[in-house]
Amino acid sequence: MPVMTAEDLTSFMEEAFPQVHEDFQVEEVRDMGLRVRLKVTDKHLRPGGTVSGPAMFSLADVGVYLAILAQIGPKALAVTTNCSIDFMRKPAARTDLIADCTLLKLGKVLAVGDILMWSDGMESPVARATLTYSIPPDR
Amino acid sequence: MPVMTAEDLTSFMEEAFPQVHEDFQVEEVRDMGLRVRLKVTDKHLRPGGTVSGPAMFSLADVGVYLAILAQIGPKALAVTTNCSIDFMRKPAARTDLIADCTLLKLGKVLAVGDILMWSDGMESPVARATLTYSIPPDR
Amino acid sequence: MPVMTAEDLTSFMEEAFPQVHEDFQVEEVRDMGLRVRLKVTDKHLRPGGTVSGPAMFSLADVGVYLAILAQIGPKALAVTTNCSIDFMRKPAARTDLIADCTLLKLGKVLAVGDILMWSDGMESPVARATLTYSIPPDR
Amino acid sequence: MPVMTAEDLTSFMEEAFPQVHEDFQVEEVRDMGLRVRLKVTDKHLRPGGTVSGPAMFSLADVGVYLAILAQIGPKALAVTTNCSIDFMRKPAARTDLIADCTLLKLGKVLAVGDILMWSDGMESPVARATLTYSIPPDR
Numbered sequence: 001m002p003v004m005t006a007e008d009l010t011s012f013m014e015e016a017f018p019q020v021h022e023d024f025q026v027e028e029v030r031d032m033g034l035r036v037r038l039k040v041t042d043k044h045l046r047p048g049g050t051v052s053g054p055a056m057f058s059l060a061d062v063g064v065y066l067a068i069l070a071q072i073g074p075k076a077l078a079v080t081t082n083c084s085i086d087f088m089r090k091p092a093a094r095t096d097l098i099a100d101c102t103l104l105k106l107g108k109v110l111a112v113g114d115i116l117m118w119s120d121g122m123e124s125p126v127a128r129a130t131l132t133y134s135i136p137p138d139r
Numbered sequence: 140m141p142v143m144t145a146e147d148l149t150s151f152m153e154e155a156f157p158q159v160h161e162d163f164q165v166e167e168v169r170d171m172g173l174r175v176r177l178k179v180t181d182k183h184l185r186p187g188g189t190v191s192g193p194a195m196f197s198l199a200d201v202g203v204y205l206a207i208l209a210q211i212g213p214k215a216l217a218v219t220t221n222c223s224i225d226f227m228r229k230p231a232a233r234t235d236l237i238a239d240c241t242l243l244k245l246g247k248v249l250a251v252g253d254i255l256m257w258s259d260g261m262e263s264p265v266a267r268a269t270l271t272y273s274i275p276p277d278r
Numbered sequence: 279m280p281v282m283t284a285e286d287l288t289s290f291m292e293e294a295f296p297q298v299h300e301d302f303q304v305e306e307v308r309d310m311g312l313r314v315r316l317k318v319t320d321k322h323l324r325p326g327g328t329v330s331g332p333a334m335f336s337l338a339d340v341g342v343y344l345a346i347l348a349q350i351g352p353k354a355l356a357v358t359t360n361c362s363i364d365f366m367r368k369p370a371a372r373t374d375l376i377a378d379c380t381l382l383k384l385g386k387v388l389a390v391g392d393i394l395m396w397s398d399g400m401e402s403p404v405a406r407a408t409l410t411y412s413i414p415p416d417r
Numbered sequence: 418m419p420v421m422t423a424e425d426l427t428s429f430m431e432e433a434f435p436q437v438h439e440d441f442q443v444e445e446v447r448d449m450g451l452r453v454r455l456k457v458t459d460k461h462l463r464p465g466g467t468v469s470g471p472a473m474f475s476l477a478d479v480g481v482y483l484a485i486l487a488q489i490g491p492k493a494l495a496v497t498t499n500c501s502i503d504f505m506r507k508p509a510a511r512t513d514l515i516a517d518c519t520l521l522k523l524g525k526v527l528a529v530g531d532i533l534m535w536s537d538g539m540e541s542p543v544a545r546a547t548l549t550y551s552i553p554p555d556r
Contacts, residue, residue: 016186047155053219054197061192080192081527082499082549084223084362086390086408088383104394104403105366109526110498110551112364114392114406116382125382128392128408130364132499132549134527220388221360221410223501225529225547227522243533243542244505248387249359249412251503253531253545255521264521267531267547269503271360271410273388294464325433331478331497336471358470362501 002029002070009034009066012074024062027098029070032106036063037120038097049093051126056097056117060085060129063101064113068133071106078111078133085129092119097126111135141168141209148173148205151213163201168209172241175202176259179235188232190265195236195256196224199268202240203252207272210245217250217272224268231258236265250274280307280348287312287344290352302340307348311380314341315398318374327371329404334375334395338363338407341379342391346411349384356389356411363407370397375404389413419446419487426451426483429491441479444515446487449523453480454537455514466510468543473514473534477502477546480518481530485550488523495528495550502546509536514543528552 004012006026013021023044028035036059038044044055061080068078091097099117115129143151145165152160162183166174175198177183183194200219207217230236238256254268282290284304291299301322306313314337316322322333339358346356369375377395393407421429423443430438440461445452453476455461461472478497485495508514516534532546 018186019182019184043158045158047157053200053222054193057196057222058193080226082223082225083192083196084221084408084501086221086382086410087219088390104364104406112366112406128382128390130362130406130408132364223362223547225521225549227529243503243545251505251545267521267529269501269545269547271503296464297460297462321436323436325435331500332471332475335474335500339470358504360501360503361470361474362499364499365497 001031003073004070005029008074009070012069020058020062024059026066032067032071033100033102034063034067034070035098035100036066038099040094040096045094051091051097053087056087056091056127057083057085057129059097059099059117060115060127060131063099063115064103064131064133067101067103067113068106068111068135071103078135080131081134082132083129085127087127089124089126091126092122096120109135140170142212143209144168147213148209151208159197159201163198165205166237171206171210171245172239173202173206173209174237174239175205177236177238179233184233190230190236192226195226195230195266196222196268198236198238198256199224199254199266199270202238202254203242203270203272206240206242206252207245207250210242217274219270220273221271222268224266226266228263228265230265231261235259248274279309281351282348283307286352287348290347298336298340302337304344305376310345310349310384311378312341312345312348313376313378314344316375316377318372323372329369329375331365334365334369334405335361335363335407337375337377337395338393338405338409341377341393342381342409342411345379345381345391346384346389346413349381356413358409359412360410361407363405365405367402367404369404370400374398387413387415418448420490421487422446425491426487429486437475437479441476443483449484449488450517450519451480451484451487452515452517453483455516457511457513462511468508468514470504473504473508473544474500474502474546476514476516476534477532477544477548480516480532481520481548481550484518484520484530485523485528485552488520495552497548498551499549500546502544504544506541506543508543509539513537526552
């Protein structure tokens with residue numbers, strides 16, 4: 001079961017990632033997973049109003065990271081080692097992205113999480129990603 | 140052989156990606172590949188001064204995109220469909236990243252490129268990535 | 279909605295892939311997805327009785343391929359262009375693997391499918407994979 | 418520098434992987450890399466005579482595994498945790514595949530290797546792959 005709530009994760013981000021925490025909002029925490037929103041602003045957009053690839057990568061990375069923290073607590077310093085991401089559809093213009101994250105493995109050394117994301121209000125996913133995190137031994 | 144020079148690519152970026160073109164500098168264009176620099180500034184950094192994952196993803200994405208344009212010209216509208224990226228070492232603090240890109244396939248429908256990147260002046264790579272781009276039929 | 283049943287897919291495999299069709303059994307076809315079993319025999323095993331990586335790759339590849347055929351019919355000649363696969367746990371010894379496949383995108387040119395697989399009777403997944411298929415224009 | 422020669426690796430495979438060792442031949446070992454041949458026989462083929470995807474995956478997996486062993490010796494029990502593979506061209510019919518493997522990282526916990534493979538005698542690569550191995554702590 002998770003040991004951190006959505007509020008705990010928000011406070012943690014404010015301290016640990018002052019530059020980006022305003023971009024994300026944890027919507028729901030559940031066992032081995034959570035839902036997080038990218039609050040899309042101009043800096044996330046490409047010409048035409050679509051959300052950029054790096055912004056989607058960023059949402060995937062933050063989502064799985066927070067899902068790990070929610071399970072093991074705020075002390076861990078997990079590091080992304082691998083990401084495979086598929087961009088499947090064009091996001092809706094100037095629309096928040098919602099990502100649903102599920103941890104498939106939470107081992108002593110490695111954690112693996114899946115992400116599916118879509119434009120708020122749309123049904124078809126715009127991207128999917130899988131990320132692996134290395135968890136330092138002294139957690 | 141490439142049909143665009145480093146200068147051509149720079150001009151293209153200025154027009155097409157006004158928000159990010161200042162971050163990148165094409166250092167060298169060769170047949171089926173090029174070298175590009177991420178001019179690291181505060182916005183690319185995580186606490187501790189290390190370059191963020193999204194900034195590295197962005198360098199990989201731009202690098203392969205420009206390598207494709209260099210071969211087929213500025214009219215194409217290639218779209219990233221897949222990226223797998225491995226983060227292997229911590230980048231040096233507040234140091235530019237250099238990425239070397241090689242196109243492994245440049246087909247009518249899909250292009251595949253490899254990226255290796257490292258902190259300027261260091262020897263061991265910090266990350267590698269492979270990206271697939273879908274090339275629209277009417278190019 | 280699918281245009282081929284589990285029986286249709288089995289007949290198709292018998293003709294198209296005589297060398298491997300006996301290894302697989304389609305268990306269930308649903309809209310944009312299916313469930314398929316790898317009937318594990320000696321040739322799929324590594325020393326110690328565990329299912330080999332190539333056998334798991336093979337299950338992922340066949341699963342998404344069949345899920346695409348189920349939707350678009352047996353005439354298509356889809357070709358795997360990319361696979362990212364995560365091996366998360368050791369499979370149970372000498373035990374069938376079950377794979378659940380979901381198509382996330384079925385476009386004119388590219389299809390993307392997700393796979394989760396586990397040892398029959400176990401709960402935790404042993405592997406996950408995402409595969410991209412290129413669909414020839416003249417289907 | 419490598420601590421095992423091509424002959425050492427061949428002997429190791431004969432003992433550790435009796436079922437598959439005859440399929441592979443190490444052609445050359447160098448620092449942080451090697452070249453290995455898949456001796457293509459009927460079992461590796463798909464209808465039409467082309468080498469199957471699982472056979473190519475298998476070559477990638479064995480190649481990086483042997484490259485790790487060559488550096489750290491035969492006692493290690495490295496486990497594949499992730500593979501991303503891109504299939505870029507159709508292999509030549511009934512022709513051996515050659516894979517060139519380079520280790521990009523050989524850490525205490527994780528190793529990452531790149532593979533490029535092509536049909537013997539051809540120039541353009543048929544596939545590329547990156548694999549991550551987890552190295553058990555007690556090596």
